[in-house]
Amino acid sequence: MKSVELKVPKAVYSEAALTIAAQVFAARAEISVDETKKDWDLTLESSEKDLDALAGDFLVELLNHEYRILVSELNKGASSLLVTQALLAARG
Numbered sequence: 001m002k003s004v005e006l007k008v009p010k011a012v013y014s015e016a017a018l019t020i021a022a023q024v025f026a027a028r029a030e031i032s033v034d035e036t037k038k039d040w041d042l043t044l045e046s047s048e049k050d051l052d053a054l055a056g057d058f059l060v061e062l063l064n065h066e067y068r069i070l071v072s073e074l075n076k077g078a079s080s081l082l083v084t085q086a087l088l089a090a091r092g
Contacts, residue, residue, distance in 0.1 A: 001030075004051040006042040008062065013040060017066035024061055029054060 008018075018040055022031045029046040048054050 001045045001047055002051055003043050003045040004055045006044070006055055006059070008040045008042065008059070010035070010038055010040060013062055013066050014069060017062055017069055018042075020065045021058060021062040024065075025058055029058070031058075 018033065022033070025031060025044075028048065029044040032043040032045070034041040034043075042058075044051070044054060044058060046054055
């Protein structure tokens with residue numbers, strides 16, 4: 001197996017997004033995570049030939065999950081209000 005190393009900033013990427021992206025990628029690569037005070041140090045091991053493409057795909061996946069988490073947090077208040085209004089309307 002070959003490996004590629006990545007360093008991603010903790011200030012940008014949450015542990016939750018990292019965990020989800022690693023689970024999604026479990027079939028394509030074995031992912032090891034280490035951390036420093038400011039960064040996540042990742043090692044992706046895989047039998048895939050193009051490790052640069054693999055690393056790029058992983059970073060896209062990581063960004064997608066981080067963005068989804070941020071959007072859901074921004075919409076939490078509105079979602080809660082809509083559910084409350086729907087329940088009150090259903091009561092009559």
